Structure formats: C-alpha cells, structure tokens
Amino acid sequence: MNAAWQHELPLDRSPSDEVMPGVRFGRVDQLLSPAYWQLRCSTADLNRIDFVNRHGSLEDEIGFCLLGGFGVTLEVATAFFDRLKSEGVFQTQNPISEKTVLRLLDEPAQVNGRPHRYRFPNQRARRISKAMQELTQIELATDKPVTFRNQIQSLEGVGPKTASWIARNWLDTDEIAILDIHVLRAGWIIRLFEKDCRLPTQYEELERRFLFFSNELQVRASVLDAVMWSDMRNFGSRLARNLSMN
Secondary structure, three states: OOHHHOOOOOOOOOOOOEEEOOEEOOOOOOOOOHHHHHHHHHHOOHHHHOOOOOOOOHHHHHHHHHHOOOOOOHHHHHHHHHHHHHOOOOOOOOOOOHHHHHHHHHOOEEEOOEEEOOOOHHHHHHHHHHHHHHHHHOOOOOOOHHHHHHHHOOOOOOOHHHHHHHHHHHHOOOOOOOOOHHHHHHHHHHOOOOOOOOOOOOHHHHHHHHHHHHHHHOOOHHHHHHHHHHHHHHHOHHHHHHOOOO
C-alpha cells in the first residue's frame, strides 16, 4: 500500500451534514461516526493493515479464508494455515487427500504459547480438499472482480463474505466489500444499515450501500472495511451496543 491512498479531509462538511440520506457526518472526536471513520482511513498506518496477497498463491489465499470465519479467531486460523501450508496442502499439482488434511486439523496447534484445537476439522478438511481440486477446472476472470468473486463463490463452503475476502485480497479491488458482523455493527451505529438486515441474504444490497458510503467519504472501500473490522474487533460488541448517533 502507499500514501497515495490517503485523502485530505473536506473542510466544508459540518457534523450535521448527511453523508447519504439518514447518515449524518458527525465529529471526528465522536467515536465510530462517519467523520471518525474518514479520519481513521486517512491517518491509518496502511502497512499494518496491508491485506493484499504479495507473496503467496491464490490457493494459499483461498485456504486461509476457508480456515477463518465464524468461531475461528485470526490467530487460530493463522496457526493452522501455517501448518497446512508447510505440508503442501495449498497446491493443486499433487493434491493432498482429505484424510491427511483432517489429520493436520485434528491435532492441536500452538497459539500464543498454548495448544488450541480447530473447531471444525471435518467440515474444513472436506472444503479445503475439494477447493484445491475444483480450482484446476475454473478459468478465473481476474480482470473482472465481481465475476471473479462469483466464480470463487461456486466452491463449497464459500459464501459472499469469504468470496469477497478472497477477491479483495487477491485483486486489490474496491469494487466489492467484505461485510461481516463487525462491519454490520459499525453500520448499525451510524444508521448506514437497518438493525434487522441479514447476511448473506441481503449481501449485495448492503454492499451497494457500503460502497456508496465509502465513495462519499472519499476513502477506498477496501481500506474502510479493513479499518472497521480492526477497530470493531478491538472495541468489542459491548461498546458498539452502547453507542448511538444523536
């Protein structure tokens, strides 16, 4: 990432201005307001949230994303990813059997000095094994991010969020957004999203709103969802529930 992604803050926008209908800009010192998110994106250390896959393969990216998700922390996913990668699981030339992947996932891994078990070894072993096989049969449209995401979503166990995660990281694109519970909570607070919205059934509708919102803030959508995910993960859901826009 580079400093060219950063933008100057507009000087003529007041806290009461609407970024989009129903979403007021707020103040930069108002935690989790649109003004706050714009400032965070404009001043964040982009090297620390560098999500673009610069060294691994697409198979690595897909494998890592399949290991993550609900109920699996980033730290646990990373530990098991490192183990599977070292055993050659994420390559398509010489496929590793589902049985071998299961064995590697079924053994505890060290996370922050303590042994941790993987929560879904059978399910993820099957999905990872099938994905490595099916990738050899897909001609991916890497010049068309939305089409690319749809192709990735055809793999077993890959929903719109995971497919968006893979597409964003692999293509370094702002044409899609990664929407999960952390981003939804940030959106609820500023009334970007309705409280009764649902993923994945409303993914495309919510994504359109998010992309429009990022454009109005003059920040990259990819940076905004990364910053939102990081801050909301660190703040926790309790703080998010206690905050509301006046």
